[in-house]
Amino acid sequence: MISFVSFKPDNSSPIYLQILAFVKRGIASGKIKDSDELPSRRALSVLLGINPNTVQRAFSMLEEEGLISSSHGVTSIVTAPPERVNKLKEEILAADAKSTAALFKQNGLSLEQAAALLAAYWEEV
Amino acid sequence: MIQIKNLTKKYGSTVALDRLDLEIHPGEIIGLFGPNGAGKTTLIKSIFGFVNYQGSITLDGEPITRKNIARMSFGTCEHSFFPGINANDHAEFYRDHFQSFDERRFAVLMDFFDLPRNKKIKHMSTGQQNQFEVIMALSQGSDYIFLDEPFAGNDIFNREDFYKVLLGMLGPDETLLLSTHLIEEVSGLVSRAVLLDKGKIIGDKQIAELDSENAGLIDYIKDAYSYKADRVFQALEQLSPEGE
Amino acid sequence: MKRHIKRFFFYPPGESVVAMFGILFVTALIFIVILGDNIREAIWLIPHDRIKPFSDILNGRLAGFWVYAAACLAIVVRNYRSFAAQSRSNYVMKRTKSGFEIHRMCLTVPVIGLIAGLLLTYLVALGYQEEYTRIFSSFPIPAEYYDFNFWRALI
Numbered sequence: 001m002i003s004f005v006s007f008k009p010d011n012s013s014p015i016y017l018q019i020l021a022f023v024k025r026g027i028a029s030g031k032i033k034d035s036d037e038l039p040s041r042r043a044l045s046v047l048l049g050i051n052p053n054t055v056q057r058a059f060s061m062l063e064e065e066g067l068i069s070s071s072h073g074v075t076s077i078v079t080a081p082p083e084r085v086n087k088l089k090e091e092i093l094a095a096d097a098k099s100t101a102a103l104f105k106q107n108g109l110s111l112e113q114a115a116a117l118l119a120a121y122w123e124e125v
Numbered sequence: 126m127i128q129i130k131n132l133t134k135k136y137g138s139t140v141a142l143d144r145l146d147l148e149i150h151p152g153e154i155i156g157l158f159g160p161n162g163a164g165k166t167t168l169i170k171s172i173f174g175f176v177n178y179q180g181s182i183t184l185d186g187e188p189i190t191r192k193n194i195a196r197m198s199f200g201t202c203e204h205s206f207f208p209g210i211n212a213n214d215h216a217e218f219y220r221d222h223f224q225s226f227d228e229r230r231f232a233v234l235m236d237f238f239d240l241p242r243n244k245k246i247k248h249m250s251t252g253q254q255n256q257f258e259v260i261m262a263l264s265q266g267s268d269y270i271f272l273d274e275p276f277a278g279n280d281i282f283n284r285e286d287f288y289k290v291l292l293g294m295l296g297p298d299e300t301l302l303l304s305t306h307l308i309e310e311v312s313g314l315v316s317r318a319v320l321l322d323k324g325k326i327i328g329d330k331q332i333a334e335l336d337s338e339n340a341g342l343i344d345y346i347k348d349a350y351s352y353k354a355d356r357v358f359q360a361l362e363q364l365s366p367e368g369e
Numbered sequence: 370m371k372r373h374i375k376r377f378f379f380y381p382p383g384e385s386v387v388a389m390f391g392i393l394f395v396t397a398l399i400f401i402v403i404l405g406d407n408i409r410e411a412i413w414l415i416p417h418d419r420i421k422p423f424s425d426i427l428n429g430r431l432a433g434f435w436v437y438a439a440a441c442l443a444i445v446v447r448n449y450r451s452f453a454a455q456s457r458s459n460y461v462m463k464r465t466k467s468g469f470e471i472h473r474m475c476l477t478v479p480v481i482g483l484i485a486g487l488l489l490t491y492l493v494a495l496g497y498q499e500e501y502t503r504i505f506s507s508f509p510i511p512a513e514y515y516d517f518n519f520w521r522a523l524i
Contacts, residue, residue, distance in 0.1 A: 014340070014341060047289070049289045049314060051154060051315060052292065054313065057336060173464075175463065194464050208458075209451075214382065222465040247455065
């Protein structure tokens, strides 16, 4: 069963997107594995204190993207074969790289300067 | 469905509600938001007929009278329990007077909040009194539940637990209208936000709609009230001594 | 049955019926003792050569009943106000099926008390009529002297 204990919604974007992102990052990082079971929609709604419609929407999106499959409409199972996980990792990395690049640009750094900065901290983390 | 048409309420020359239209559908969880004095409480009291008003309010097409008023329940920060009797006696009273009183829900909620059954309500703490007020509104067995600022004086853990219990408990056709200033807290809970200002509805939005637009509720609300982020700064600037 | 009686008398919720009846009983007792004594004195002080009709003696001497009636009324007011004081439980009362419910709760005890008080006052008057008759039956007085007009005793 996937734990949503560490999920903390904020007011920055629609909550269904935050659920979506939470699951995606979980899969990419390996915390959520293939054929893990999700809580029922109702249970998740109660657990998070979030309107069932919102949870429903998040689940639908996950289904659309093929990341979960629901049998009998009750239990939902994660479908993340290795190639899908890799693709997700790439997607998330790309997104993170994009926002980091944007941040560097905002601060007026050139590509070389950014690379140098990254290199300087590479060993530290 | 509760249908409100052209509702106007005046206190003397002050207009509390101004030609207001609103429909409340079964199964909705509505957040009723607005600054103090926007007319939230007056709106709810009008629906119950606790105040006189102009305009029309119907429940499934019928005017709201003793015949159908028990289909609605009301929990208020003013409190409407009987202070001099205990919880068990309340249950007995509701059993006698509300056919659909939900005994089981009452028991579950009393246990959940760990409220004493044999203590007079007036001897409970304010937080417990608020919880009890809400318990009775939820247990009456009504189709439409109105809660007016029910959590004043409760701590956040209590409230968060409570939202969860609400979601787990409400049936698909039960309707909840929650009037509160704790917008952030209930932004994930509600399915629809109704914004009131100076007796008028200045915003009415399904959360699903906002989601499709990729917009957050808080931003929508700030927009609706044309919240000016630099308001504080401007005020300070005007206050600062000249020449600086 | 017990529950039925409780339903009838227990409310307004949280109000004690015993206390309410207690207040009424004490009020009744006080005025009966004071006023009754007053009447007894009036009867005994009549000069035997100038006997007055019983009604004249009683004249207004039971007007203290109105003090009692006022106490009953005060309880009525207090009962109704209890639904708006401390909390607005009248919001709940307005949702009950019967609009009469709140009136039943507020009026039952004081109305019973009022009727009982009226009856008691009447019995007191009757008792002194008995005493009047006992004392003056040996005197040649007209039969209508023994009559009494209850209403005149009250005003």
